[in-house]
Amino acid sequence: MSETLEQQPIDKHTQQFLQQAAATPFDxxxxxxxxxxxxxxxxxxxxxVMRQYTGRQLRLAELPDSDRLxxxxxxxxxxxxxxxDYYLExxxxxxxxxxxxxxxxxxxxxxxRIILDIAARSNCTRIIKSKSMASEEIxxxxxxxxxxxxxxxxxxxxxxxxxGKDRPSHxxxxxxxxxxxxxxxxxxxxxxxxxxxxxxxxxRQARNYLRDKFRRADLGMTGGNFIIAETGQICVVxxxxxxxxxxxxxxxxxxxVGIEKMIPRLADLSVMLKLLARSATGQHMTVYTSIFSGxxxxxxxxxxxxxxxxxxxxxxxxxxxxxxxxxxxRCIRCGACLNACPVYRKIGGHAYGAVYCxxxxxxxxxxxxxxxxxxxxxxxxxxxxACYEACPxxxxxPQHLINLRRDITRQKLNGRIERAVYRLWARGLQSPxxxxxxxxxxxxDLRRRARKSGGWIRTMPAIAAGWTQIRDMPAPGAxxxxxxxxxxxxxxxxxxxxxx
Amino acid sequence: MHEKSTVIENxxxxxxxxxxxxxxxxxxxxxxxxxxxxxxxxxxxxxFAKMAEQNxxxxxxxxxxxxxxxxxxxLKAKGCDRVALPNSPLLNQLGLLESLRAAGLDARxxxxxxxxxxxxxxxxxxxxxxxxxxxxxxxIRASKDHGRSLSLVPPIHVAIVEPxxxxxxxxxxxxxxAIDSCGSNTVIITGPSKTSDIEMNLVTGVHGPTTVQVFLLx
Numbered sequence: 003m004s005e006t007l008e009q010q011p012i013d014k015h016t017q018q019f020l021q022q023a024a025a026t027p028f029d030x031x032x033x034x035x036x037x038x039x040x041x042x043x044x045x046x047x048x049x050x051v052m053r054q055y056t057g058r059q060l061r062l063a064e065l066p067d068s069d070r071l072x073x074x075x076x077x078x079x080x081x082x083x084x085x086x087d088y089y090l091e092x093x094x095x096x097x098x099x100x101x102x103x104x105x106x107x108x109x110x111x112x113x114x115r116i117i118l119d120i121a122a123r124s125n126c127t128r129i130i131k132s133k134s135m136a137s138e139e140i141x142x143x144x145x146x147x148x149x150x151x152x153x154x155x156x157x158x159x160x161x162x163x164x165x166g167k168d169r170p171s172h173x174x175x176x177x178x179x180x181x182x183x184x185x186x187x188x189x190x191x192x193x194x195x196x197x198x199x200x201x202x203x204x205x206r207q208a209r210n211y212l213r214d215k216f217r218r219a220d221l222g223m224t225g226g227n228f229i230i231a232e233t234g235q236i237c238v239v240x241x242x243x244x245x246x247x248x249x250x251x252x253x254x255x256x257x258x259v260g261i262e263k264m265i266p267r268l269a270d271l272s273v274m275l276k277l278l279a280r281s282a283t284g285q286h287m288t289v290y291t292s293i294f295s296g297x298x299x300x301x302x303x304x305x306x307x308x309x310x311x312x313x314x315x316x317x318x319x320x321x322x323x324x325x326x327x328x329x330x331x332r333c334i335r336c337g338a339c340l341n342a343c344p345v346y347r348k349i350g351g352h353a354y355g356a357v358y359c360x361x362x363x364x365x366x367x368x369x370x371x372x373x374x375x376x377x378x379x380x381x382x383x384x385x386x387x388a389c390y391e392a393c394p395x396x397x398x399x400p401q402h403l404i405n406l407r408r409d410i411t412r413q414k415l416n417g418r419i420e421r422a423v424y425r426l427w428a429r430g431l432q433s434p435x436x437x438x439x440x441x442x443x444x445x446x447d448l449r450r451r452a453r454k455s456g457g458w459i460r461t462m463p464a465i466a467a468g469w470t471q472i473r474d475m476p477a478p479g480a481x482x483x484x485x486x487x488x489x490x491x492x493x494x495x496x497x498x499x500x501x502x
Numbered sequence: 503m504h505e506k507s508t509v510i511e512n513x514x515x516x517x518x519x520x521x522x523x524x525x526x527x528x529x530x531x532x533x534x535x536x537x538x539x540x541x542x543x544x545x546x547x548x549x550f551a552k553m554a555e556q557n558x559x560x561x562x563x564x565x566x567x568x569x570x571x572x573x574x575x576x577l578k579a580k581g582c583d584r585v586a587l588p589n590s591p592l593l594n595q596l597g598l599l600e601s602l603r604a605a606g607l608d609a610r611x612x613x614x615x616x617x618x619x620x621x622x623x624x625x626x627x628x629x630x631x632x633x634x635x636x637x638x639x640x641x642i643r644a645s646k647d648h649g650r651s652l653s654l655v656p657p658i659h660v661a662i663v664e665p666x667x668x669x670x671x672x673x674x675x676x677x678x679x680a681i682d683s684c685g686s687n688t689v690i691i692t693g694p695s696k697t698s699d700i701e702m703n704l705v706t707g708v709h710g711p712t713t714v715q716v717f718l719l720x
Contacts, residue, residue: 050702067536074537077530085527087514100686106509158708159699175699182701201703209708216709217621235684243654243695243710249687250650251617261513266529268680272672273537283698286553287637290710291690293679299686301646304617315509323516 030355030378037349043179047171047350050178051341057284058338058392064286065276075273076396079332082231082264083322089231089264090313096234100296102309110140113314117142117223117256118149120310124254126151126221130212132238132245133157134225135173135335136258136314138357142223154215156244158208165192171351171359174282174337179350212244222248222306226259227334228274229311232267235295236311239278239288246290255297255306261313262322262331268293274334277394282336317370330366330402332395339389339399345382354379361389361399368406377415380406419465438484445478452477532673539636540670546635547718550668553638557693558706560715570601573627573660573717577607580658580713582624585609590647592629593662617651626652626711627660633667633716634675637692640716641675644687653691659711661691663718 037043062068082089094104105120107113113136121129129151131143143164146153155164159176163169166188170176177185186199189207198204224245228237236257238245249255265274271293279285298305321327340346340360351359356367356376364379373380380403383389389399410416411424430440451459458474461467469475481489514522540549554561564572577585585607587599602609612620620626631643640661644650653659669675679688695710706712 046701053702064539065536066539070533070536074530074533081527081529084517085523087510087517087519088523088527090510090513091522108508108512156709157699158697162699175702177699182703185700201700202705204700205697205705205708212709213621217618233684241695242697242708244708246650246654246689247709250654261509266527268684269532269673269676270529272676273532275672276537276539287639287690287692289557289691289693289695291692292687293684293689294687295684296686298644299646302644302649302686303613303646304649304651305644305686313509315512319509319512319516322513 030353030376030382033355034349034353034382037353040350042181043350044348046181047178048347050172050175051347054175054283054337055341055392058281058341059284061280061284061286065280068277071273071277072394072396075277075334075394076329076332078265078270078273079334079395080329082266083262083328083331086261086264086322089266090261092231093229093234093264094313096232097295097309097311098234100234100309102234102296102311105310105312107312107314107316110314110316113140113258113312113316114142114145116312117258118145120254120256121146121149121151121221124221124308126252126254128215128219128252129153129221129223130156130215130219130244130248130252131160131223132225132240132248133160133176134223134258135357136225136260137223138170139260139316140258140314142258154212156212156215156247157240157242158205158244161208161212162188169352170357172337172340173335173358173360173362179352216244216247216251219248219252221254221256222250222252224248224255224257226257226263227278228265228271229259229263230266230268230271230293231264233295235268235293237271238292238294239275239290240292241283241285241289243290246292249292249294249306250304253306254308254310256310256312258312258314260318261315262318262333278334278336281338281392281394321366321369326405327369327402329397330362330369332397333362333366334395336394338392338394342388342392344384344386344388354382361403362397365397365399365402365406373406373409373413374415377410380404380410423465441482441484445482448475449477449480534673538671538673543670546668546670547665549635550633550638551718553635554716555638557638558714559638559640559693560713561718562716563718563720566596566719569596569662569717569719570598571605573598574602574605574607576660576715576717577602577625577658578605580625582658583608584623585625585627586612586615586620586623586652586656587627588612588629588647588649588652590629592664593627596662598627598662612649612652617649617655620651620655623656625658625660626654626656627662628652629662629664630667631688632669632675632678633663634669634672634690636671637690639690639692640714641688641690643679643682643685645685650687650689653689654710657707657711658713658715659691659694660715660717663716665719 097104105116155161162177172178182199190197226236279288297309343361346360354363364382368376383403385400387400430436462470630640632641694714695708696706697708
């Protein structure tokens, strides 16, 4: 049985933080221009993603038929989404059979309250948290901190994010945007120790600090890469061992997962695991794959005594309701589309202004948080299709980005001037007369501009200014293609006449 | 109860249904030819050894008679003093506790120390539930003999692997686990703990063991 929980009010500071985050207008243009100009950022991001990207390609070649395996993985996830109500019931029943507690959270707020409530009722004050996108989505670490709980992010990257009051910029490698000098500086300030930028030394320093936290924690938190309906198990993959610590030492364990993480059977893991690590980091397996269910059994010497799963909806059922966009919920958060994306490589993850970045972020952020708030994101793509090619569950990201652009127009979310221009364009294309008049006018104007600046067009007015902001354009020829074509046909005709 | 019905109702409505499904849905079948990487039982120890090396897992082949001496020598060479062992039938039968003590190591049975004490141990010894040749992985399933912590908390993890532990492919592992059940916790270990978070520099030894060593009984 899942339990009814007393609703706890959220801390005032947390509320403020969350409201601020929600209220800040998102301006993709200015932030991405700034990011693209940051040489250090570009170098750091490029170095990291290229390594993961080439690693992925080499590793996928080990599979007998990676393309068909990706189709199968996509089919399994799609089937699960299409029958998610059934699998949720099955999963919940099995978790309870294994001695765990299941909590359903409709919103981010519900999830935060449920977790705070479990911590309060079991008198837990020291939380070790392993990396999870679901917890990022609801800013859980901040909420727990503000509730006066000693919470520590234990994944090395997330730990650096936490002590630097930073934001993750990659789904798999959260501090891809940081170089070792800035991390060394941060550690030196945080721990009050001499500056040392050796990655081994930095890692050892974090290890020693966190080991003490592991030892004394009373509550562990994980996410879930997969949740298995037929057994009520959760599967978590990682390289560092901090998630294993979360589910070994503390007496209470909470796993927060999005409802879309479901797979029907334990056996499906063989398909998913063979694709996940290969796609994410170019490994054939991550170092640790933990499959767990419920608290420790009576005769076992370690593991949690209390186990809770929080199943979070938070907008997922709305996406599920849209048959067109439903497949976007197949995502297994491997980050392969980020690594493949020429836009992500230039601007990094922060420019996307949300927890999920890169192509998948450009797609699901507007779906989760409203197209009106993030109408620039579907444009943050060259539609080259590299993300679709990289996706282990074959989400057709470019097609969905086009669909979102269509929705922007349908819902009239684009600017009035832009709409007027496109209306005019449409009218122009429908009438040959108008088309010729307009193109002649345009040609005259462009050639006039080019004459003033040595044959190149360097500036254009109003909304067209963006085109010439960072590049010049050659002047159009004296005659348009139509004119040349007509002339050619005429002279050919004349020659034919002549030869007869 | 209320939240449960709300979320599931919302999902059901989103999928265009009013009533629960009348019969269980049938998921796509797992196409073995495109999923399986290792289909033969021949040469599994060799394949495992090759993959383990890639994963930076050390491997020593020993006979049952040699194990006690070789293990003690290995641990001493690594500077270990305090060593924890599970109360497992295999390790008891091999008399490891006694031979390690005879070699002068402070060897303790895992069920006679606390989890907190284990943080001060130098090495944990385990047997395994399975060893997957495809990936070079060790599989450990929590039971009353084996905790989750022995292969996690001490900086050195030594696994004793028997020839009968080998499985060709992950598919075979999940088949076996489907029959035996995963218990409260099953972990697939594919190397020492590591991170590449700082500028993609690989650092071995983060929150789990820095060293994973296999003694393969031949």
